[in-house]
Amino acid sequence: MSSTTPAPLHLAVALDGTGWHPASWREPVARPRDLFTAGYWADLVTEAERGLLDFVTFEDGLGPQSSLLLAPDERTDQVRGRLDAVLIASRVAPLTRRIGLVPTVVTTHTEPFHISKAIATLDYVSAGRAGVRVRTTARPDEAAHFGRRTIPRIDGFDDPDAQQVVADLFDEAADYVEVVRRLWDSWEDDAEIRDAATGRFVDRDKLHYIDFEGRFFSVKGPSITPRPPQGQPLVTALAHRTLPYRLVARQADIGYVTPRDAEQARAIVAEIRAEQEAAGRAGETLHVFGDLVVLLDDSRAEAEARRDRLDALAGEPYTGDAAIFTGTAAQLADLLEELASGGLTGFRLRPAVAGHDLPRITRDLVPELQRRRRFRDAYEAGTLRGLLGLTRPANRYAAA
Amino acid sequence: MSKPLKQIHLAAHFPGVNNTTVWSDPAAGSHIEFSSFVHFARTAERAKFDFLFLAEGLRLREQGGQIYDLDVVGRPDTFTVLAALAAVTDRLGLTGTINSTFNEPYEVARQFASLDHLSDGRSAWNVVTSWDAFTGENFRRGGFLPQEERYSRAKEFLATATELFDSWRGDEILADQATGAFLRDAAAGAFVHRGQHFDIHGRFNVPRSPQGRPVIFQAGDSEEGREFAASSADAIFSRYATLKEGQAFYTDVKSRLARYGRRPDQLLILPAATFVLGDTDQEAAELAREVRRQQVSGATAIKHLEFVWNRDLSAYDPEGPLPDVDPVVSEEHISRGRAQVRMYRDPVAIAREWRQLAEANKWSIRDLVINTGNRQTFIGSPATVARTINDFVQSDASDGFILVPHITPGGLDPFADKVVPLLQEQGVFRADYEGTTLRDHLGLAHPDAPAGTEPAPERAAS
Numbered sequence A: 001m002s003s004t005t006p007a008p009l010h011l012a013v014a015l016d017g018t019g020w021h022p023a024s025w026r027e028p029v030a031r032p033r034d035l036f037t038a039g040y041w042a043d044l045v046t047e048a049e050r051g052l053l054d055f056v057t058f059e060d061g062l063g064p065q066s067s068l069l070l071a072p073d074e075r076t077d078q079v080r081g082r083l084d085a086v087l088i089a090s091r092v093a094p095l096t097r098r099i100g101l102v103p104t105v106v107t108t109h110t111e112p113f114h115i116s117k118a119i120a121t122l123d124y125v126s127a128g129r130a131g132v133r134v135r136t137t138a139r140p141d142e143a144a145h146f147g148r149r150t151i152p153r154i155d156g157f158d159d160p161d162a163q164q165v166v167a168d169l170f171d172e173a174a175d176y177v178e179v180v181r182r183l184w185d186s187w188e189d190d191a192e193i194r195d196a197a198t199g200r201f202v203d204r205d206k207l208h209y210i211d212f213e214g215r216f217f218s219v220k221g222p223s224i225t226p227r228p229p230q231g232q233p234l235v236t237a238l239a240h241r242t243l244p245y246r247l248v249a250r251q252a253d254i255g256y257v258t259p260r261d262a263e264q265a266r267a268i269v270a271e272i273r274a275e276q277e278a279a280g281r282a283g284e285t286l287h288v289f290g291d292l293v294v295l296l297d298d299s300r301a302e303a304e305a306r307r308d309r310l311d312a313l314a315g316e317p318y319t320g321d322a323a324i325f326t327g328t329a330a331q332l333a334d335l336l337e338e339l340a341s342g343g344l345t346g347f348r349l350r351p352a353v354a355g356h357d358l359p360r361i362t363r364d365l366v367p368e369l370q371r372r373r374r375f376r377d378a379y380e381a382g383t384l385r386g387l388l389g390l391t392r393p394a395n396r397y398a399a400a
Numbered sequence B: 001m002s003k004p005l006k007q008i009h010l011a012a013h014f015p016g017v018n019n020t021t022v023w024s025d026p027a028a029g030s031h032i033e034f035s036s037f038v039h040f041a042r043t044a045e046r047a048k049f050d051f052l053f054l055a056e057g058l059r060l061r062e063q064g065g066q067i068y069d070l071d072v073v074g075r076p077d078t079f080t081v082l083a084a085l086a087a088v089t090d091r092l093g094l095t096g097t098i099n100s101t102f103n104e105p106y107e108v109a110r111q112f113a114s115l116d117h118l119s120d121g122r123s124a125w126n127v128v129t130s131w132d133a134f135t136g137e138n139f140r141r142g143g144f145l146p147q148e149e150r151y152s153r154a155k156e157f158l159a160t161a162t163e164l165f166d167s168w169r170g171d172e173i174l175a176d177q178a179t180g181a182f183l184r185d186a187a188a189g190a191f192v193h194r195g196q197h198f199d200i201h202g203r204f205n206v207p208r209s210p211q212g213r214p215v216i217f218q219a220g221d222s223e224e225g226r227e228f229a230a231s232s233a234d235a236i237f238s239r240y241a242t243l244k245e246g247q248a249f250y251t252d253v254k255s256r257l258a259r260y261g262r263r264p265d266q267l268l269i270l271p272a273a274t275f276v277l278g279d280t281d282q283e284a285a286e287l288a289r290e291v292r293r294q295q296v297s298g299a300t301a302i303k304h305l306e307f308v309w310n311r312d313l314s315a316y317d318p319e320g321p322l323p324d325v326d327p328v329v330s331e332e333h334i335s336r337g338r339a340q341v342r343m344y345r346d347p348v349a350i351a352r353e354w355r356q357l358a359e360a361n362k363w364s365i366r367d368l369v370i371n372t373g374n375r376q377t378f379i380g381s382p383a384t385v386a387r388t389i390n391d392f393v394q395s396d397a398s399d400g401f402i403l404v405p406h407i408t409p410g411g412l413d414p415f416a417d418k419v420v421p422l423l424q425e426q427g428v429f430r431a432d433y434e435g436t437t438l439r440d441h442l443g444l445a446h447p448d449a450p451a452g453t454e455p456a457p458e459r460a461a462s
C-alpha cells in the first residue's frame, strides 16, 4: 500500500428549509420567519463558501413537504412551503464567487426544454458554477397539481406493484437528462460569429436540432440559450437502489448514496461502477458521494443531547434515508475517512439545523480535514466542473 | 381648468431578438453574458425606471425552413435571469414574458411567487399566448392549440394562477418557536380548479408573496387580446407608439374597462418605443438614418421582403429594383416563430403599393425597406425627446413607454443621463422611488387592499 495521503475529499452541503431535522425550525438560531427571503439563503450559501465547500444543493418539490413518503400530511408543526430552488440558486449567484449552486428539479412534471435553459442561465449568471440535482416524484397529489397524468397510489418503493411505476419514472428521468444535455450542446461554442460582411449573427451550421423522440416526449431544439460556460453543467441525483443507481450510472456526474458503513459503501460503489461500464461510460469521471445527516458539537454527549431535545420537540425520533451522525468534527472526519475507504469520493452533508450545523461544518470540520490534508486550502478552480476535476467536455455535435 | 399632470411611467426592454437590435455596431456587447444584463438593469435603476422588461420566444425563428441568422439569436431563461437581477438591483421592477400555452399554472405560479419573494415585491408577468405547433415541437404537449383557443387557455391559465396565488392569505405562517405551531392552518394553500383547460387540485406550496400576485401585463392586439387585457391585466405592452394610433388604442382599451367594473387608471398603456438622441435635432435625424441602415442590411432587406412575398427572393439584388413576381398567398408562411406574421393581411396589395413607391422614389429594395419600415419613435435632442414623450402621455396616447434601445447593453445610458433629468425637472417623472414594490411604482393597489384605499395614481398638480 502506498503511504501517500489519499485524495482530498469533496464536500457539499444540502440545504433544506431550516435544516433536515423536522424540529430544526424551533431552535433559537433557526430564523424560520426568514425562510422566504433572499437574505436567509444568501447567508447560508455565503457561510458554505467561507468553508470552501464544493457546492450546495437546494431541495425542492412540487407539493408541500410531508412527513409521509408518498402523500401530503395535515401537520402544522413542521415547516411547510418553499421557494423555487432554481430561482433561489440564481438569486444568490451574484452574491457568491466560487461555490457551486445545485438546485433540485423534478423531472416528472416539468419541461426538459425549460429546465435546460434555466440551468444554462444559472451557469451564465454564476460564471460556470451551475449544476442540477434531478429527482422524480411518485406522489399522486403532486400529479394532481398538474393534471396531465395520474400516478397510481403506491405504498412504498419496494412494493411489487410499484415496480413498473417507478421504472417508468426513472426511464423518463433518464430521457429528460438526455434532452437537457443535448440542448446544452445544441449550440456549438463558436456559433455566434457576428460576421459583418455577410450580415450573419450566427453560423446556423453550428446550431443543431436535437430531434429527441422517446416514450414520454419528443423535443426538437435547438435551445434558445447558447451553450453554457461549463459546456455541460453538473448533473447529480440521489439514489437508494438499483433503478436510481442505473440513472446515476447512465446520466449523472455525481450520485448521492446512503450507505451505513464502509462495507455498504463499497458494495454500492461496485454496483454503480458496473452499471457505468454497462452504459459505456467506464472512462468518464463519475463521483459517488455519501449523504449524511449531521449534528456537530464540542462533544458527542452534547450532540446527542441536542438530538434528543429535537426529537422530543418533534414528538418522535428523526429517521430518514441517510445515516445520522452525532458527535464532534474530529469524529465526523474519522467517519468520512472510513467511508471514503469504501470508494466514495466525497460527501453531501445534511445539517440537522442549518443555522447551527452548517457553521460547524465550515468552521470545525473543514479545518480538521485540512489538517489531515483531506480538503482544499483555497478554491483551486473557477468553475464547478473544475472543482470536481471534470474538464470542459467537447460538444457532441461539433465536427471532430 | 387644466387637467392635473400625469406622471410618466418608463421601462427598459432588454434589446431583443429582432432587427431593431444593432449587433454590428462596435459598441454592441454580449446579449447573453450576465454582465450585459447587470449593466442594463443598473442603468434603468439609476434612472428610476419603473421596471426592466424581457421578451421571450420559445423556438429559434426560421425563414424558408432555416434558422434565421441575420438578427441576434439566443437569450437566457426569463425567470432565472430575473432572479439573478434581483440581487444586483433594489427597487427596479422585473417583468418577464411567459407563455400560457407551453407552461402549466402550478409551476408558473410557483416561479412568479418565488420571484416576488426573492425580489421583495418587484415581479411582473407579461402573459403571451403564442400557440403554434412549430414552437410546440419543443414541448411535452407536442403542443399547439387551435388559434381560437389561445385566449380561452390564457384566461383560464391566469385565473388558475390567481387562485394559486390567493390560496395563501398571508397570515398562515406563525413560526411560533415556543408553541411549536408553524402553520396556523393545515389547509394553507388548498385549491381546486375544474375547467376546460385545467382540472387540478391540491395544495400550493409557496406562501403569499409581498405583492400578493405579480403585476399582470398583456401584449396581444386582437379583439380577444384587448378584452383579455381589459378584464384581467394591470398593464398593456402595446405596439402603438405614434400619437394618433396611440390615442386610438388608448381610448379603445380604456373604454372597455367599465364593463368589468374597473376604472381607467387600473390598466396602464405602455407602448414599445425606440429612440435616437443627438446634441441637436438635426444630428439626431442623421444618426437615426444611419441606425436604420445598420438595422436593415442588404440581406435583411431581402428577408423582410420575403416576409411579405412569402417566397424565396434570395436571387434578388438588395440594391436593385423590387421583384416583379407577386406574393404567394397561403396559410403556410415562409417565416415561423415570429409574433407579427399576421401583420400583412393583403400581401398582393402591399406588393403593388411598394412597387409604386419604389419606382416613384427610385428606391432599391433596401431603400424601400428602410423607408417603409418602422422609423424610431423618438428622434431628437434630449429636450425634444423629453417634450415629445411628455406631450404623448399628457394627451393620452399612453401612460408611458417601454423603451427599446438598439445597442446592448449601453443603449439606455444616454437616455438615463440626458432625457430623464429633463422629465424630472418638469415634474412628470419621479426624482426617486417612493415605494419599494412594482405596484407602488405603477400606482396599482395591492390585491388585499380594502376597496377605496387604493393609492392615488401618481399625479402632480399643474
Ligand SMILES: Cc1cc2nc3c(=O)[nH]c(=O)nc-3n(C[C@H](O)[C@H](O)[C@H](O)COP(=O)(O)O)c2cc1C
Pocket (backbone or CB within 6 Å): B054, B055, B056, B057, B058, B097, B099, B127, B128, B129, B130, B218, B219, B220, B221, B222, B223, B224, B225, B226, B237, B238, B239, B272, B339
Ligand atoms: C408589442 C408586442 C410584443 C409582444 N411580445 C411577445 C413576446 O415577447 N413573446 C411572445 O411569445 N409573444 C409576444 N407577443 C405576441 C402576443 O402576446 C400575442 O400572443 C400574439 O400577438 C397573439 O395574440 P393576438 O392575436 O391578440 O395579437 C407580442 C405582441 C405585441 C403586440
